[in-house]
Amino acid sequence: xxxxxxxxxxxxxxxxxxxxxxxxxNPDFDGxxxxxxxxxxxxKAATSLSSSSxxxxxxxxxxxxxxxxxxEVIRNFGEMMQVEGDRPDLGFHSGGYLFLAGTPEQVQVLKxxxxxxxxxxxxVVLWNRDELANAFPHLNVADIxxxxxxxxxxxxxxxxxxxxxxxxxxxALGVEYVTDEAVTIGRDGDTVTSVTFKSGAVVKAxxxxxxxxxxxxxxARMAGLDIPVEPRKRTLFVFDCASTPEGTANxxxxxLPLMIDPSGVFCRPEGRxxxxxxxxxxxxxxxxxxxxxxxxEFEEIIWPALAERSPQFEAIKVxxxxxxxxxxNVLDHNLIVGRHPTVRxxxxxxxxxxHGLQQGPATGRGVSELIIYGEYRTLDLTEVGYERVxxxxxxxxxxxx
Numbered sequence: 001x002x003x004x005x006x007x008x009x010x011x012x013x014x015x016x017x018x019x020x021x022x023x024x025x026n027p028d029f030d031g032x033x034x035x036x037x038x039x040x041x042x043x044k045a046a047t048s049l050s051s052s053s054x055x056x057x058x059x060x061x062x063x064x065x066x067x068x069x070x071x072e073v074i075r076n077f078g079e080m081m082q083v084e085g086d087r088p089d090l091g092f093h094s095g096g097y098l099f100l101a102g103t104p105e106q107v108q109v110l111k112x113x114x115x116x117x118x119x120x121x122x123x124v125v126l127w128n129r130d131e132l133a134n135a136f137p138h139l140n141v142a143d144i145x146x147x148x149x150x151x152x153x154x155x156x157x158x159x160x161x162x163x164x165x166x167x168x169x170x171x172a173l174g175v176e177y178v179t180d181e182a183v184t185i186g187r188d189g190d191t192v193t194s195v196t197f198k199s200g201a202v203v204k205a206x207x208x209x210x211x212x213x214x215x216x217x218x219x220a221r222m223a224g225l226d227i228p229v230e231p232r233k234r235t236l237f238v239f240d241c242a243s244t245p246e247g248t249a250n251x252x253x254x255x256l257p258l259m260i261d262p263s264g265v266f267c268r269p270e271g272r273x274x275x276x277x278x279x280x281x282x283x284x285x286x287x288x289x290x291x292x293x294x295x296x297e298f299e300e301i302i303w304p305a306l307a308e309r310s311p312q313f314e315a316i317k318v319x320x321x322x323x324x325x326x327x328x329n330v331l332d333h334n335l336i337v338g339r340h341p342t343v344r345x346x347x348x349x350x351x352x353x354x355h356g357l358q359q360g361p362a363t364g365r366g367v368s369e370l371i372i373y374g375e376y377r378t379l380d381l382t383e384v385g386y387e388r389v390x391x392x393x394x395x396x397x398x399x400x401x
Contacts (some may be wrong), residue, residue: 001178001201005034007371008195008205010182010219012037013047014159014357015349016211017166018364021081024173029372034203035170036195038181042160044291046213046356049324051236051275052159053258053268054358055097056122057150059113059398062383063334063355064120066362069379071153073361074162081165083172088165090157095257095268096150098136099399102262107146109398114148123152136256138245138310149257156258156268159357166364185222192223192346207345207371214325215288216350225340228389229351230285232328235293235321236277237302238270242315265305266401273319278302279401286325293323326354332394337363338385339370347371348386353400 007023009016012035020035042048054074056067073080078087101107110126117124125148127135132147171177180201185208186194196202212219214231246269247254258268267276278301280294298318306313329336329351336351347370349363366381376382388395 001034001176001203002032003202004204006031006206007033007209008203008207009033009035009209009211010195011035011211011213011215012040012167012177013042013045013211013213014163014166014360015213015352015363016209017163017170018360019209019211019349019367020170020175021166021173022364022368023371024170024175026368026372029368031206033170033175035175035177036180036182036197037177038179040177040179042163046325046327047163048160049236049322050159050354050357051156051268051277052357053097053156055150055154055258056120057097057099057113057117057124057148057154057399059109059116060334060383060395061116061120062381063397064117064122065379066359068120068122068153069362069365070358070360074157077162077165081169083168088161088168090161090165092155092157093255093269094152094155094252095255096152096154096252098257098259099148100144100260100262101146101148102143103145106262110146110148113399122150124148124150135251136249138248138312140309140311144262151252154258162357162360166360182219182222185219187223187343190342190344192343207347209347209349209367211349213350213356214327216327216348220348223343223346225343225346227336227348227350227386228331229327229329229336231288231325232283233280233286233290233294233323234277234326234354235295235297235323236275237298237318238273238275238320239316239318240273241312243312244272245310245312259309260401261305261309263301263305264401265302267306267313274316276302276306278305291323291325293321295321327352327356329353331389331392332396333400334395334397335359335363335384336386336389337366337381338387341387341390
């Protein structure tokens, strides 16, 4: 490790590694990059414990476009990230997302969102009750008024594969990774100047990128800054189904989608099993090290909702469960990406609120453009910049799971 780098990235999971890759892969950048990661096993990283999905069904055009680029990267990932002939395979399952609406308010949201999605070129259709029943005959649709289904560009994939693909390619391109923890960030007026690590090492930095996931606020405070991001716990369950409905669909070669029930419970195939979860009834900030699953959510919320939605989900059994953390943006549940308006060489890449994997490619590319060119050159991410935090101006995303 040298004593000075052009860019120091705090956090080496999918966001930090995506930023590192896009910097190193750009021929207009000839600087040095250091990524500091406190846990190289990534066992508790939000990336590793996520549901590993991507969708274009959002309510804001910028979020639709961010995911469209993410989907493009996932499709071409093996070619983009190959190192010495080794092409990573993300095992992308293009199952699509299926949003179900049971109230007039939910119907209106789906219709409004659909207009936005189609205007951006997303391949999403609206179905009435009969069309939904024909597509997925295992579902009980008596209470459903409208459904929104993504026919392409949506699905799920290998979460750690995405992260390691970016990381391995970045390292092959000359990026350095160090196992350590940032504890202090030096600042001279409106410029951050250095990072001090837990080991005692100090490196000078031309720019610092905050890619610290749920610990984003801790990193920002080291520089005397703040960001409205806190860890929120989400529990995922894997269950076996005595009589699986997978293969019964009349669309997409029989494959089932990731379904979002009107109750908020979601469910998708996971190999021969199913993966499911739900928004918690109470959602306080959690301790950084609290990864205890909320076991009661399955019995009290998830199972009743799924059994009501499909008779084939009545006889199911949990085979695994775990809890992970959202890096939750309490202002508006949207990503915060961009420079601090005063401390210009401190760059945020935080607050993804459960969408970090799918938004990682566009974020990495955008942050690299800010550092190299001082502006966005491809997709303009100004709408999700830090300025709205200073102005207390929420940029709300209605399609949050």
